[in-house]
Amino acid sequence: MSSLIERLQTRFEDEFHQDQPLAKFTSARVGGKASLFVIARTRDELQLAAELAYEYRIPYFVLGGGSNILVSDEGVRGLVIQNRCKRVKYRSNGVNVVCTADSGTNLSSLARQCINKGLSGLEWAVSVPGTVGGAVFGNAGAHGSDTKANLVSATVWEPGKGMRYMANDEMQYAYRESALKEEVRKGRPRPVILSAEFELVPEQVSVLQARADGFVAHRKETQPSGATMGSMFKNPEHFYAGYLIDTAGLKGTRMGGVHISKKHANFFLNDDNATAKDIVNLLDFVYQQVRDDFNVELEPEVELVGDWYFNDKREENSEWRLADSEEL
Ligand SMILES: Cc1cc2nc3c(=O)[nH]c(=O)nc-3n(C[C@H](O)[C@H](O)[C@H](O)COP(=O)(O)OP(=O)(O)OC[C@H]3O[C@@H](n4cnc5c(N)ncnc54)[C@H](O)[C@@H]3O)c2cc1C
Numbered sequence: 001m002s003s004l005i006e007r008l009q010t011r012f013e014d015e016f017h018q019d020q021p022l023a024k025f026t027s028a029r030v031g032g033k034a035s036l037f038v039i040a041r042t043r044d045e046l047q048l049a050a051e052l053a054y055e056y057r058i059p060y061f062v063l064g065g066g067s068n069i070l071v072s073d074e075g076v077r078g079l080v081i082q083n084r085c086k087r088v089k090y091r092s093n094g095v096n097v098v099c100t101a102d103s104g105t106n107l108s109s110l111a112r113q114c115i116n117k118g119l120s121g122l123e124w125a126v127s128v129p130g131t132v133g134g135a136v137f138g139n140a141g142a143h144g145s146d147t148k149a150n151l152v153s154a155t156v157w158e159p160g161k162g163m164r165y166m167a168n169d170e171m172q173y174a175y176r177e178s179a180l181k182e183e184v185r186k187g188r189p190r191p192v193i194l195s196a197e198f199e200l201v202p203e204q205v206s207v208l209q210a211r212a213d214g215f216v217a218h219r220k221e222t223q224p225s226g227a228t229m230g231s232m233f234k235n236p237e238h239f240y241a242g243y244l245i246d247t248a249g250l251k252g253t254r255m256g257g258v259h260i261s262k263k264h265a266n267f268f269l270n271d272d273n274a275t276a277k278d279i280v281n282l283l284d285f286v287y288q289q290v291r292d293d294f295n296v297e298l299e300p301e302v303e304l305v306g307d308w309y310f311n312d313k314r315e316e317n318s319e320w321r322l323a324d325s326e327e328l
Contacts, residue, residue, distance in 0.1 A: 004056040005036070011052075012039070015038055015040075018036060019035065020034045020037035021033050022063070022066070026229075028066075028070060028274075028276075028279065030070070031070070031072065031073065031076075032072060032073050032074050032075025033075040034075060035075070037080045037081075040081050042087075046103070050190070051157070053078065060081060061190065061305065062103075063082045064103075064133045065129050066130075068130065068134060068303060069302060069304075069305045070276055070303070070305065076305055077306075083103055083131060085104040085105075085194075086104050086105045086106070090119075096202070097119050097200045098198070099114060099197070100197050101132045102195050103136065103154075103192075103193045107125045107131060107134070111124075112212075115212055116205065119201070120201045121149070121198060121200040122198065123143075123211045124144070124145040126215055127215060127219045128142055133196075135147045136178070137178060138176050139174070143218070146173070148171070150198040150199060151171070151198055153167045153197050156193050157194055160189070175235075176301060223264050223267060224269060227274075229302045230302075232268055233286070233301055234301045241266045242267075244296060245260065245289075245290060246265040247294075248293045255285065256277070257273035260282070283300060
């Protein structure tokens, strides 16, 4: 039987790599290498890559914009599938317009496209980095709205089961949470979002533009630019994580090559030479300080990818099975 490597090589040719550095594909610009790496440019390729990895019982991971993950310095064992499928279609449902976007579509570009077409719903996403897939997976949101507010359904490939439509209510969305995220947290093989449908309401372009411009201006005023992962921690119930970190006096705190932004305390900035370990150490330090000062246990919003130790406890790897070197 052909090995996984042979099959990936045959199918993906120049878009298949071994020991591919991942840092440049993440917004924090840190992290090690992926032992196996492919670029998927169509939904079929995305599904096929995941199916192959699943067939060989090799862990796989879909990489969107890399804007909500922290890849360990040791890298990722198994197959990383970079999602670049970007087809977008629009159709009328008689009342509104339904936009179907491949999961690798850049979310903010899609939001801009909808605004220019006079379609309302995704304005909140004009400055949220990443892909449609990442947003559907984590229920991304901003400015009082989120993915849940507009998603009709998503087409998802489920390992061992195949492809199916998941309606909005099946996603069990909550603040930066979804049923898909829960599956991964439980250590189950990863479902893969192939595309998503959003219902959008016709509205005047100038109104939508003004709304989006206001969101962008607010973000520029309140958030730093540079190599970050956005908010490091979720807002705990009844608190803002940034306010707690600021009030604990931690703005500007540095650990190795990373420091806490002076503009927004829930943002960590890579000074250019940070390691993933620096970032996780700072995450740990902030967690402990806030717990000691306010008795609040912050929960990281970013996903740690690879093997990690956090608060002296091994953070369970989301891979459901470790790759055997013979299988690779
Ligand atoms: C400057 C900055 C500002 C930000 N502001 C916001 C904000 O306002 N609101 C907000 O919600 N977030 C924000 N974020 C975080 C981030 O933009 C979102 O979480 C985004 O939705 C992540 O998408 P991604 O494509 O980058 O996902 P990635 O970081 O690549 O992946 C995140 C997770 O989603 C999974 N995933 C991605 N695509 C798929 C797929 N097709 N199928 C299955 N799983 C998939 C990955 O496997 C991984 O588990 C910000 C980040 C930065 C850097």
